[in-house]
Amino acid sequence: MSDTHYDLITVGGGLGGAALASVMSRAGARVLVLERSRDFKDRVRGEVLVPWGCAEVDKLGLFDALRDDLGHPLRYWAVDLGGVPAVRRDLVADSDLGLPVITFFHPDMQCLMLDRAIADGAEVRRGATVVDVTPGQTPAVRFEQDGQARDATARLVVGADGRGSSLRRWGGFAVQTDPERRAFAGVLLDDMPAPDDTMHSRFSPSEGRMSWLFPQGNDRVRAYVGFDSRSSDEPLSGKRGLARFIETSVALGVPKEYFDGCRPAGPLATFDATDNWVEHPYRDGVALIGDAATTSDPTWGQGMSLTARDVRVLSESLLGHESWDVAGHAFAEEHDRGYAACHQCDNWYTDLLLEPGPEADARRSVALPRILEDPTRLPDTPISGPDQPVDDSTRRRLFGLD
Numbered sequence: 123m124s125d126t127h128y129d130l131i132t133v134g135g136g137l138g139g140a141a142l143a144s145v146m147s148r149a150g151a152r153v154l155v156l157e158r159s160r161d162f163k164d165r166v167r168g169e170v171l172v173p174w175g176c177a178e179v180d181k182l183g184l185f186d187a188l189r190d191d192l193g194h195p196l197r198y199w200a201v202d203l204g205g206v207p208a209v210r211r212d213l214v215a216d217s218d219l220g221l222p223v224i225t226f227f228h229p230d231m232q233c234l235m236l237d238r239a240i241a242d243g244a245e246v247r248r249g250a251t252v253v254d255v256t257p258g259q260t261p262a263v264r265f266e267q268d269g270q271a272r273d274a275t276a277r278l279v280v281g282a283d284g285r286g287s288s289l290r291r292w293g294g295f296a297v298q299t300d301p302e303r304r305a306f307a308g309v310l311l312d313d314m315p316a317p318d319d320t321m322h323s324r325f326s327p328s329e330g331r332m333s334w335l336f337p338q339g340n341d342r343v344r345a346y347v348g349f350d351s352r353s354s355d356e357p358l359s360g361k362r363g364l365a366r367f368i369e370t371s372v373a374l375g376v377p378k379e380y381f382d383g384c385r386p387a388g389p390l391a392t393f394d395a396t397d398n399w400v401e402h403p404y405r406d407g408v409a410l411i412g413d414a415a416t417t418s419d420p421t422w423g424q425g426m427s428l429t430a431r432d433v434r435v436l437s438e439s440l441l442g443h444e445s446w447d448v449a450g451h452a453f454a455e456e457h458d459r460g461y462a463a464c465h466q467c468d469n470w471y472t473d474l475l476l477e478p479g480p481e482a483d484a485r486r487s488v489a490l491p492r493i494l495e496d497p498t499r500l501p502d503t504p505i506s507g508p509d510q511p512v513d514d515s516t517r518r519r520l521f522g523l524d
């Protein structure tokens with residue numbers, strides 16, 4: 123076999139590509155990871171791994187390193203509705219998984235995962251940009267590194283190239299998208315004295331706005347504001363944007379004194395939060411995982427957990443089937459099932475807590491009093507994962523229709 127033929131090539135070395143490389147290399151596969159960045163900067167990406175994502179990363183054999191080397195645990199989840207404290211949940215005591223949320227700085231997580239992939243035997247090339255992929259029985263990859271064009275082939279090429287995935291196009295995958303409704307802006311703040319054991323979400327449903335605070339320890343906090351992108355709100359970025367970000371957060375109930383001495387530790391950026399996805403993300407020697415397969419609304423913090431689940435489902439399928447074509451199709455089916463449950467549940471939460479307008483207000487006037495009386499009406503999918511029931515009776519209980 124030639125030097126440039128691999129069992130698996132991953133396009134992208136984020137959580138998806140790096141974790142898959144680790145698991146498959148450990149199982150004896152020859153794996154090449156092609157990652158275009160040499161160094162990782164704050165891109166305002168996921169830094170909160172919810173409990174079901176922690177459990178998925180644990181199944182990949184990567185959780186201990188993530189928690190012990192980088193992770194900051196958040197045991198409590200506080201929710202305010204319309205300025206009033208509504209729920210304070212102990213995630214460890216009050217969930218089947220018994221796990222907290224873990225926060226970390228995303229660039230450090232990416233370095234850790236790539237280091238683990240190398241230690242597990244993968245070949246990792248940083249500063250290698252994939253410029254073309256030809257699907258087929260032996261898919262081929264063209265990439266550029268140090269000004270030179272290079273070629274490699276594999277049994278399977280995996281598109282782990284994130285929310286702007288080119289593999290979707292090169293692989294001939296059709297992309298589905300929800301109607302546009304939400305935008306999500308985030309910034310990392312230092313010297314912010316928010317309680318460091320609690321993630322705090324504040325919703326103003328009639329305005330369609332919300333804020334999240336995710337402490338990372340040592341008074342560092344990843345802060346977000348979500349808003350209805352169909353309203354007149356402009357994207358938040360730069361210095362002026364930061365002043366508006368803080369104003370909006372304070373209007374949502376974040377104590378003003380949290381911001382008094384704080385300073386940004388990275389860029390403020392706004393993202394379109396509309397879900398877009400590929401149905402059945404495998405064809406012709408190319409599989410898509412993570413954001414390349416499914417870019418989910420970051421408001422609900424499911425992206426890295428879905429990515430870790432893709433890595434587990436794909437690796438189990440590859441290791442369990444002689445034919446990787448059969449394995450690819452089996453992965454795609456199970457991927458679709460998991461994403462459908464998360465997607466449905468996220469949309470219900472958005473309808474309930476973030477859709478402005480009289481119809482949504484009427485829905486809330488029925489549902490919210492019943493939820494406050496009995497919080498088990500809230501489907502637990504965002505915390506416990508897609509194996510929770512998500513069906514018509516779940517919807518009826520959430521909206522107080524039963």
Ligand SMILES: Cc1cc2nc3c(=O)[nH]c(=O)nc-3n(C[C@H](O)[C@H](O)[C@H](O)COP(=O)(O)OP(=O)(O)OC[C@H]3O[C@@H](n4cnc5c(N)ncnc54)[C@H](O)[C@@H]3O)c2cc1C
Nearest residue numbers: 134136137138158167168170252283284412413420425426
């Ligand atoms: C604002 C925001 C907040 C979020 N918050 C959360 C959260 O709280 N919790 C959560 O679970 N998720 C969150 N997410 C989602 C989370 O960041 C993603 O789901 C996760 O990073 C996906 O991992 P990935 O490996 O699929 O893609 P990425 O992390 O995007 O990695 C893709 C990699 O591919 C590389 N690449 C791309 N193209 C090429 C190419 N042509 N050649 C070589 N390399 C290439 C890129 O450089 C990158 O390193 C958030 C997302 C956003 C935008």
